[in-house]
Amino acid sequence: MAEDHTARDEDRRVLVLSNSAAGSSEEGLVERVCGELESCSPSGTEVVTPADDEEYAAAVASAVGRDVVVMGGDGSVHRLLQAVHDQDLLGRIGAVGVVPLGTGNDLVRGAGIPLDPQEAARVAVAGAPTARGLMVDDTGAVVVNAVHAGVAAEATAHAGDVKGVLGKAAYGWGALRAGLTSKGWHLRVSVDGESIADDGRPELMVTLALGSSVGGGTPVAPHARADDGQVEVVVAHGVSPAARVRFALDLRKGRHTQREDVTLTSGREVVVTAERDIDAFRVNTDGEVEEQRVARRSWRLLEQGWTLRVPEGSTGDAG
Numbered sequence: 001m002a003e004d005h006t007a008r009d010e011d012r013r014v015l016v017l018s019n020s021a022a023g024s025s026e027e028g029l030v031e032r033v034c035g036e037l038e039s040c041s042p043s044g045t046e047v048v049t050p051a052d053d054e055e056y057a058a059a060v061a062s063a064v065g066r067d068v069v070v071m072g073g074d075g076s077v078h079r080l081l082q083a084v085h086d087q088d089l090l091g092r093i094g095a096v097g098v099v100p101l102g103t104g105n106d107l108v109r110g111a112g113i114p115l116d117p118q119e120a121a122r123v124a125v126a127g128a129p130t131a132r133g134l135m136v137d138d139t140g141a142v143v144v145n146a147v148h149a150g151v152a153a154e155a156t157a158h159a160g161d162v163k164g165v166l167g168k169a170a171y172g173w174g175a176l177r178a179g180l181t182s183k184g185w186h187l188r189v190s191v192d193g194e195s196i197a198d199d200g201r202p203e204l205m206v207t208l209a210l211g212s213s214v215g216g217g218t219p220v221a222p223h224a225r226a227d228d229g230q231v232e233v234v235v236a237h238g239v240s241p242a243a244r245v246r247f248a249l250d251l252r253k254g255r256h257t258q259r260e261d262v263t264l265t266s267g268r269e270v271v272v273t274a275e276r277d278i279d280a281f282r283v284n285t286d287g288e289v290e291e292q293r294v295a296r297r298s299w300r301l302l303e304q305g306w307t308l309r310v311p312e313g314s315t316g317d318a319g
């Protein structure tokens with residue numbers, strides 16, 4: 001019987017997914033965080049550092065009935081939930097905790113999780129479990145925080161060119177470059193079957209958001225709630241040089257949703273279609289930009305979401 005009891009205890013250990021790409025400068029921090037996680041978890045932890053996609057998929061498969069902690073940024077959370085969705089495990093794993101070791105960490109910021117890794121570690125295993133929505137597109141890719149078409153996707157693509165040099169400042173550089181060069185795309189946008197952008201005007205940006213911020217804190221969808229069963233949709237129409245500059249300034253302060261050339265709505269299913277071949281657009285999903293431009297993409301909010309651990313009393317995006 002003792003062996004059965006031990007096996008059950010091990011089955012309940014929190015699965016900690018560490019990043020094999022972490023540099024030597026982070027090794028000490030990762031070790032300290034793992035120690036904090038172990039000390040805060042009543043059931044103990046199992047730290048796994050998958051070397052490849054196959055090992056990662058196997059680790060996620062082992063998470064059924066267990067809580068999971070992700071050590072990394074928004075991209076690491078996206079990777080986990082993509083694997084969970086691909087293996088049809090939504091609703092079968094426990095709560096997810098996040099220890100932010102990324103650049104933007106917008107999901108963490110919006111949820112009120114501490115940016116200090118050791119403080120976040122305590123929340124990751126002992127915080128309050130809160131329900132969050134999850135989107136999926138017609139290619140099977142999930143969206144955890146936000147997805148963009150148009151200038152925001154171009155900005156992230158440009159930021160990627162200099163991220164290794166500028167770090168977080170790369171987002172500002174990318175936005176500036178995209179804002180100066182983008183002249184808009186003629187797109188049709190429908191939300192729950194109702195068209196919200198088909199009047200012939202070019203669009204500067206289309207954003208679908210579950211979380212409130214992108215790019216390290218830019219409040220792209222300040223009213224978004226991760227738990228209300230809706231996707232916040234922001235469409236910016238102003239493409240003149242002056243309109244682009246004013247939009248960028250308002251965006252930084254979260255005032256853009258009050259502009260007359262911005263449409264704000266919400267729903268559960270969104271379709272974006274390019275009017276012409278020249279209007280094919282980039283897609284930026286949770287900070288990762290697809291190389292190929294597309295002429296059409298659709299997204300829907302899944303019935304089954306996921307659970308994130310946040311500080312007790314935190315309202316985060318939901319507030």
